[in-house]
Every structure is written in C-alpha cells, then in structure tokens.
Amino acid sequence: MTSAEVRQSFLDFFRSKEHEIVESASLMPSSPNLLFTNAGMNQFVPYFLGDRPAPFKRAADTQKCIRAGGKHNDLEDVGFDTYHHTMFEMLGNWSFGDYFKKEALEWSWELLTKVWGMPAERLHATVYKPGAGDPAEFDQEAYDVWAAIYRAEGLDPEKQIHYGNKKDNFWMMGETGPCGPCSEVHIDLTPDGNGGHLVNAGTPWCIEIWNDVFMQFNATEDGRFVPLKAKHVDTGMGFERVAGIMATTDGFKDFTKAPSNYNADVFAPIFAKISEMSGKSYGRTMPEDRNNLSPEEMRDVVFRVLADHARALSCAIADGILPGNEGRNYVLRRILRRAIMFGRRLDLKPGFFTELVAPVVETLGGTFPELVERREVIEKVIRSEESAFDRTLDRGLQEFERIVARLG
Secondary structure, three states: OOHHHHHHHHHHHHHHOOOEEOOOOOOOOOOOOOOOOOOOOHHHHHHHHOOOOOOOOEEEEEEEEEOEEOOEEOHHHEOOEOOOOOEEEEEEEEEEOOOOHHHHHHHHHHHHHHHOOOOHHHEEEEEEOOOOOOOOOOOHHHHHHHHHHHHHOOOOHHHHEEEEOHHHHEEEOOOOEEEEEEEEEEEEOOOOOOOHHHOOOOOOOEEEEEEEEEEEEEEOOOOOEEEEEEEEEEEEEEHHHHHHHHHHOOOOOOOOOOOOHHHOHHHHHHHHHHHHHHOOOOOOOOOOOOOOOOHHHHHHHHHHHHHHHHHHHHHHHHOOOOOOOOHHHHHHHHHHHHHHHHHHHHOOOOOOHHHHHHHHHHHHOOOOOHHHHOHHHHHHHHHHHHHHHHHHHHHHHHHHHHHHHHHO
C-alpha cells in the first residue's frame, strides 16, 4: 500500500464503524500548557473533561502533531534514528462515553491483521501494571480482551502480552489533564520473528505502532488523579511508522531490511529534491552509534533531518506559528537553524531550505489544503529566516578565522 492508501484505509475502516471523520486541528494548541498540538486528542479535551458535550459519540481523523518541546520532545533524536519526528501524522479514533476497551482493542486487531494483513504472531500487546506509587490498578479488563484475541489466533497470551508501569503504559497529555492506562501494540520486525523480548527496549526492530488510551482520570495540579464523569477511548497510531513498515517489508513479506519510517513514499519527493541539490543519494543506513558516525551514516542523518524539519516548519507556518525568540516560536527557529546547520554538511548552497517547501506541499497538500493555500507565505517566512541565519553564520566564521589568524 502507498502512504496515501494507508491513511485512507484507516479513515474508511473507522467510517465503517460509525465514526465521524473530522479535520485535523491546528498545530497551534488551544490548551495553554502545550507548546504545540502534540496528540490527536488535544482538540477533544473539553469532551473528555465533560466541559462540553461532544457533537458525536465516535470520531476518527489524521492529526498533525509536533513533539519538539515540553513533556514530549523528540527534536534531538530526529535524524539519528529512523523512527522519531518533530512533525508527524497521528491516525486516531475516539469514543466519547460510548464504546470502551473491548471494542477498541478488537477493532485495532481487526484493522491490523484482517485489513492490512500484519502477521498476528509478530504483534505484541502491552497492558498497564502499576509500580510503586503509580496511579490506578492493574488493567485486568484489557488483559482479558487481549488474551481472548491471542487464544483465538492459536497464540500463547503469556508470550504475546507484556506489562508496563506508568512510564510506558499510562498516557498523559501533559502534567495535568485527561489521562489513563493504555494498551499498546508493538510489531516485531526482527528477521527471525523472535523479538518479543525487545518490547519497550527503544529499538526500531520491535516498535510501538498503536496506542489505545483509556481516558478515565483527570490529573490535577496537586498531583491527584480524579475519575472522569464518563470513560472514553483515545487512540493514536503513527502514520509514518505504519507506512514505513509496509514499505520496508514489502507488505509484510520481507523482514530482512532495517526498518525505517523514512522508507515511506511520503518522504520520497523531499529526498529527491535534496539529492538534486546536493548530488548525493539517500542510502537508508541505520546508525549504530550516534557519536561515531561513518560518512554514509552522517549523509543519511542529514537527509532525515532536512526532510523532517521541512515538514514541521511548513505545517507550523501554515497554521500561523512563526519562528521567533520566545516559546513555541523559538522552538521553530531552533528547528530551522538545526536544519541549516545539518544542510551545510552536504555543502548545500544558501537558500536551500526554502526549496524543500515545494515537495512538502506536493506530499501533504492533498490532505492538509492549508499548505497549498499558504505556500507563498511559508516560503517567504523560511526564506527570510534562512537568509538572516546564513548571514549570522558567515559573520561568525569570519570572526573565527580572524581570531585563528591572530593567534597563529
């Protein structure tokens, strides 16, 4: 399946389950304690808290998210691994006081295995088991649903179900707000299919692809977890992760290649533009040690950084968030400057980053039309920021050379 087909298949599946398909919210969050919209559930917080009645009982969408500041911050990992992003799409489905754990988990399984054809034996589930001082109780209900699913597939629940404490299996939007225990689905991408022990080990060879969050509590400023008026479902699936897995494994037929989100075709036009400007090609290497990169690994790190950061900047500016000196605006400026610094490793000419807006619009404009509508504004803002930072770098290098000459 192409990336576009993956996205559409998800939405069509939940439309068939009577979900209202809603538009992505802006990356400018409505919640004052967030820098950016960082999860699909952000726009639905008033419904979870019971502050406003939901206009529908079920919803699904693909949500633009940025995780580059605050509680969820993946910026420094981007490029050095193959599965983190500053900007990504989160495919999600929600229930507002309607269905709960059984339906959510069974539908997750149905889409993954029956519609998309993921091998059942390669899918591992996690269930919340609190540690000392963690909120709530062991999630027996989720465990029982998963156990029934695995037994029906002829698989041993004891081998397929894993446990996680608050760190891994209790989802919180921020320090306060709606939250609850969660149950994740991880896929084993190891060549021999015996990577279940790698669940939650921070490796792309066995990676989380979907998180079913059961919204049951409101985390208060004084550290309490107060039960919500109704129980809700909030799920999130990394679109680029799933599309990358499908591309890497050739539709789950070949598990010999190193997994990477960046193998998804949604990145191909951006990589093609970088290749055109640099005369180099993306080699799909996976760094073994980020502190000791080979020239080939560093080249690929730069490709990933530029592709990711161009998407983040373009989408944020399209939503009215501009680079600046404070808060979320400064985060965008940091992302842009990080991209420019990495771009210099490919000897790219000044102004190169602005050229990446076009392939971003090409790949995402059909899903997020604001990119098409505001393309000129995006290019103008990036061009201005890029030019100012290039001048700053040049002045710094000249001053450095003068100091070296004096000392010499």
